[in-house]
Amino acid sequence: MRGALSRRFRAAFVADEEPPLWTRAFLLVCGTQLLAYSSYAAIHPTFAVYLETITHSESLIGVAFGAFTFAAVVARPVAGWLLDRVGRRGVQAIAAVALAGTTFSFTWATVTWVAIGLRVLHGLAWGVSSTATPTIAADVVPSVRQSEGFAYFGIVPNIALMMLPPAGLWIAHRYGFVMQFAGAALLALLVLGPLAALEETTPATRSAGEFYAPEALPAAALVALGSIPVGAIDALLPLYAPTVGLNNAGLFFTVMGGAILLTRAVRGRLPGSIPALLLVSFVCQSAGLALLALAPRLLVINRLPLGLLAGAAVFGVGFALVFPLLQSVAVAATPESKNGSATATILIGMDLGVGLGAIGFGVLGDLVSFASMYTAAAVVSLIGVLATVVVNLEDSTH
DSSP, X not given: OHHHHHHHHXXXXXXXXXXXXXXXXXXXXXXXHHHHHHHHHHHTTXXXXXXXXXXXXXXXXXXXXHHHHHHHHHHHHHHHHHHHHTOHHHHHHHHHHHHHHXXXXXXXXXXXXXXXXXXXHHXXXXXXXXXXXXXXXXXXXXXXGHHHHHHHHHHHHHHHHHHHHHHHHHHHHHHOHHHHXXXXXXXHHHTHHXXXXXXXXXXXXXXXXXXXXXXXXXXXXXXXXXHHXXXXXXXXXXXXXXXXXXXXXXXXXHHHHHHHHHHHHTGGGOOSOHHHHHHHHHHHHHHHHHHHHHGGGSOEETTEEHHHHHHHHHHHHHHHHHHHHHHHHHHHHSXXXXXXXXXXXXXXXXXXXXXXXXXXXXXXXXXXXXXXXXXXXXXXXXXXXXXXHHSOOOOOOO
């Protein structure tokens, strides 16, 4: 009797042990992700400056950036098929070498169309690499801690995207573009280090290989909705910020990036189911975009538009959770042998959302004011709230 009471007491007050998250494999895949994104972030913001040295056509510079994004989107479904059919480590290793080779080859691009062609190859390599690493993460994160694990894993790219662009700019100004490209190529090659220490994570029962995972389409559609406003911010915020008193738009992205980092860091302690957290995420996105629209009418202190910066923080909190929450839903909805296809499907949704947002709101920005444009973006996020209610998401990974 006493033993039974003791067991009941422990069951009431002591939580069941969860499988560990911070394993050796998880740390290694985080290291792989950090190095790959560092290589990308070291040259991405300065590539337009480099192109200006060989062409003065802004339209061609735009073509080069569009070609990179389009190539990455095309590569993702093929990457998902290869990851599920061939294996994780080998595909990522080949992608890392290709990423290094195409990055360093920019040093020989003295003609615009050569640079654009190399940018396409770079985008293909990046599409495969940036699909492979999250797939490996999906393999090593325990199923009952996936939404928490993906939130922590999502911090890694933000660290690289906050630290490496200034470093890349400094190297380019101090030592020239050749050294910048060489350094970024070296970072890509260093991916092979932690990758070699990882054991193959492909399930023993391999998938026949699919270019996308039908089970992940509802989550991918919601990711696309959550990413459309990001396109409006990435493409047009640098033009909007000076009109409301923020001449250095970098401060906006620093505040937004900080909010994303902090939110993902505390993700594991947030109460509520995945659908409930997703609703809060879309509401925060909409509120942040509304603050952007109202920024000209809100408080300005010491020439800092606090409304705009508050919008950056609130939007960052919302966007921080959308991708990791929905990636965990997509992975949970598909067989383990199709983690590559599921991850590719989610990333395609994000790429398409950002691209459609940049193009659509760019066209709208030529017709209406920035305030009206960001009001429309806030409405898109509200549609995400409605879609979350309509779509039946499984909450099996909270």
